[in-house]
Amino acid sequence: MGKSIIRYAIWFVILILLQLVVFNNLQLSGYINPYIYVMFILILPYEISGWLLLIIGFLTGLTVDTFMNTFGMHSSATLLMAFLRPYVLTLFTDREDINPKGSPSMGINGFVWFLKYSIALIFMHHLSLFFIESFTFTNFFHTLWRVILSTLITTIFILIGQLLTVKK
């Protein structure tokens, strides 16, 4: 248990640092802003209790908010993502597939499953984030386009990250 906490803490630091140092400066054509730190919510263990999941989600977003001077934006979006995570998990997973001790990962659950799971949650996160950011529905399709493109790019980066950390 203690070991996995340390592992997650390291993950947390790495992801936040990557997000702040690398991916925040990566603004592909002004449309695409990948937010790869949400991978932390994706890889939390199955057996995590609801309130802890929500608080971790909120704190993750708040950390990013603190560094990016965007109070509330990332915390509300990441909180929403954490809230939706159990529902998405039950939607995509059969009971017998879940090893309650483990956590969602591409190596165990397979590429297609992980792709569906991460795209669904990342899309919800980006949807709420970008609309809170623009704070208006006037450029609805413009914002939606940004959401879709950024979702794809974030997913690609997270899949690459999964590939790199898969244990052989």
Next chain:
Amino acid sequence: MNSLLRFIVKYQFLLLFLALEIFSLWLLSNHTYYQKSKIENVARSVSGYANSKINSAQSYFNLSETNRVLSQENLELRKQVATLSAKTEALYEMMGDTITDSLYLFKPAKVVNNSVNKQYNYLTLNKGSNHGVETEMGVVTNNGIIGIVIGVSPNYSTVISLLNVDLKISAKLKKSNHFGSLFWEGNSYQHITLGDIPQHVPIGIGDTIVTSEFSSIFPENIPIGVISSFSSKGSNFHTIKVKLFKDFKQLYNVWIVTNKQKQEKERLETLKDVG
């Protein structure tokens, strides 16, 4: 109370979510200053980008209108230039001519009518007898001779152009000082013919032709043009084609030149003839 607790425990997940979500939205609204300025920045850059794109597209459709406005503006400026240059001209005349030697007097004039496409071409200048212009004065520019004044009215004068088959002017080779007569054959407005240069005179393409000192009308050594081709078939003289320096289609500012000692010279020459 009990049921409330049970409700909270039952829906703890949703309630915690809602509580935290409300808290983060409160954070957001508490920092609307950031949000607002951020939104404004985003909006400004997006709209600025879009506007610049739209503008660059629209400017194509507005080209004809832009052209019209510009030509209108050109016209206005041209009017101003005309007014100002008339003033500077008046000042020049007051100052007198300080550049040239005392033998010749130069008066600035402008070409107001010109032709190059006839056999007998004439020019009209905007200076006349009121300005001291008389017939048989020469008209030159800085790189060529233009013609000779043949008629004068109070404010205008008519000039027989160098491009007139009737006009013959004395000219010489700058290199060897051999002189001949310059006339136009009536073909190309950029070329003129130099005749009466004897066969033995060595000439080459590119040699410069200048006015000679024998003319009492033009100062000597005004460049006229360069030899572009020559032939010497069946005569004792070269027939030399001269490419003019001055494009006669572009004439605008010219000088009317007076030889102050012209009468004296001519009187002396007629006396000799009589004698």
